[in-house]
Amino acid sequence: MTEAEAIQLFETSHALVQNNHFVYTSGRHGSVYVNKDAVYLRPAVLSQLCLGMASFWKDRGIDAVVGPALGGIALSQWVSHHLQVLTGHEVLAIYAEKNPAGGFTLTRGYDEAVAEKKVLIVEDILTTGSSVQKLIQALNPFDCQIVGVAALWNRGGVSREMFTPSSDLHALIARNFESYEEALCPLCEKKVPFHPRLGKRK
Numbered sequence: 001m002t003e004a005e006a007i008q009l010f011e012t013s014h015a016l017v018q019n020n021h022f023v024y025t026s027g028r029h030g031s032v033y034v035n036k037d038a039v040y041l042r043p044a045v046l047s048q049l050c051l052g053m054a055s056f057w058k059d060r061g062i063d064a065v066v067g068p069a070l071g072g073i074a075l076s077q078w079v080s081h082h083l084q085v086l087t088g089h090e091v092l093a094i095y096a097e098k099n100p101a102g103g104f105t106l107t108r109g110y111d112e113a114v115a116e117k118k119v120l121i122v123e124d125i126l127t128t129g130s131s132v133q134k135l136i137q138a139l140n141p142f143d144c145q146i147v148g149v150a151a152l153w154n155r156g157g158v159s160r161e162m163f164t165p166s167s168d169l170h171a172l173i174a175r176n177f178e179s180y181e182e183a184l185c186p187l188c189e190k191k192v193p194f195h196p197r198l199g200k201r202k
C-alpha cells in the first residue's frame, strides 16, 4: 500500500480533517487533524489499512501482534488476521491494558500467550511514541522478540531508535503537520473558529 492510498482511505472515512483550527494534545495549534475514531467506525476501511500493514511484515516470521488498548484491540485483531491469511501460519492477537501506574499490563492469559513469540507491535497514530515505549516495557519480562513497530500514521517524526535496538519501524503514512505556539498561531490571528468537536478545545 502506498502512502497516497493510505491517505485516500483516511480521507474517504472522514478521518483526515484539514483547513480548520485545532488544539493538539501538546497544546500547540494547527490546521490538520487525524480523527482515528472515524477509522475505527468503519471496519472495512480499517481492514484495508491493516492489510497494508500486514503485507509489509509478512516475511518476518511474526507469530503475535500486540497493541495498546483501546485502539490496539481492533488493530491487533485485523493485522493478525491478515498476517495469518498471508502466511498460512497462526498469528495471535493480543492487547495490553493501561494500569493505574500509567503503564501497560498483559492480563487474561495474554502474558503466557506472548512469551517467547516473535512480536509485531501495532499502534494507530504515533505522536511521541511513549505508548509504544511503555508497551515494550510491559513485554520485557516475557522474553519475546520484538520484530518491529507498525503504525497507521507517524505524525511525530518518531524514529526506530526510540524503541529497541533490533526492531524496525514502519508507518503507512509518515507525515507531520505544521503546528504553532498559541501566541504565534496564524489561525488565531485570523480569528478562525476552532473545530466544534475535534481537538482539545471545546
Ligand SMILES: [Zn+2]
Pocket: 021, 029, 030, 182, 185, 186, 187, 188, 189
Ligand atoms: Zn490557533
